Amino acid sequence: MPLITPDDHYLTLFNVFETETPELQDEVLEAMRDIVDNADYPGWISSTLHAGVDSPGTANFIQWRSAADLQARYEGQKFQQKTVPLFHKLSRTVRQLKTELAFSQHHPALRGPIEFSPDRDDHTVLIVLDTRPEDQRELLDTLAVPDEWIKTVPGYRSHTYFRGLDGTFVVNYAQWESKEHYDAFHTLPEEQRPADVRAGRDRARALVTGRQANAYRVTRSRSAATG
Template sequence: MPLISPDDGYLTVFNLFETDTVPLQDDVLDAMRDIIDHADYPGWISSTLHAGVDEPGTVNYIQWRSAADLQARYEGQKFQRKTVPLFHKLARTVRLLKTELAFTQHHPALGGDIEISPERDDYTVLIVFDTKPEDQRELLDTLAKPDEWITTVPGYRSHTYFRGVDGSFVVNYAQWDSKELYDAFHSLPEEDRPADIRDGRHRARSLVTNRQANTYRVTHSRSAKG
């Protein structure tokens, strides 16, 4: 199963699709599942499909050996003539986000690397923070650092920050026990958070130009290794 590991050096691509309805979400999931099950591209490592929970939409979490391998896939005739038009037809918005892992942390009780699998019951939160290229480094420095407090929050499992390769965004991919526990954390009054956390959140908000968020369940995964 795919792992989030700072040692793998993979290029991570988030393919985000927002849809207007759950049936359209299901259409995207079916189309993506078919692509994943037939994937055989040089440099492709794994693909993990996520279905929207709070809002219709999907995420395909894809690991590639290198940017060159991904570019070869994007330049393929089938991708250009069939795949891209199909998803623009089904989805309201499409974002193909190329990233590098910048920071990861998980609850000590979970042990080794972070797993992503439909066999797990993670309530997954994905947030894209758009920012100006000149502010990306400071945004990462503000958000992507060890946080002992969050390991004491009920329901917390892991969180990982990815740096957008083009410099214009940061992605937060987080796993929680359940929607109820994540919602309790998300709605926690600012005064109930540690002072350094409050300061960091305030500074981060000043560096973000747009925020895109949804929650997901992993529904399907496949890797080049089987």
């Protein structure tokens, strides 16, 4: 089972695709499963497929040993001539987001590192926050801080911030007990949030130039260690 652990220092790649229909989402997932089930690339650690819940789309959470290992995969002839054209054909938008872990927190009732797999029932939310390179550091400093209040919010399990390596975005990968719990948190009136949380959210909004979000359920996971 893949884990989110700061000590691993993996390069984390998010392949985030939006599709026009649920049927195209299923086609993307099928193509991804074939790749994941046959993955045997130097430096590849794990791949975890996510199916869109709120809107059609997919996300593949991939851990690599290094950026050099990922680049070798990208330069492969099959990847360039077959994989890339297929996913662009099936998807409305394609984003390949190279990141490193910047901050992680989980509910105190959860023991050990953060886990993600189809064996769990997490309602997973993935949010990509676009920003200017000169503002990325401040955006992370604003958002990626210990939050004691959220630990008291019903249904909260974990959240992790990843820094985009090109400096233009931040990714929030969060786990909740259910869609109902997350939606209640997301739509909570601002005046019902603590003052420091409201101040941080206000500052973050000023630093964000674009936002892409969807909720997912994990459908397939495989790692090099377990096959």
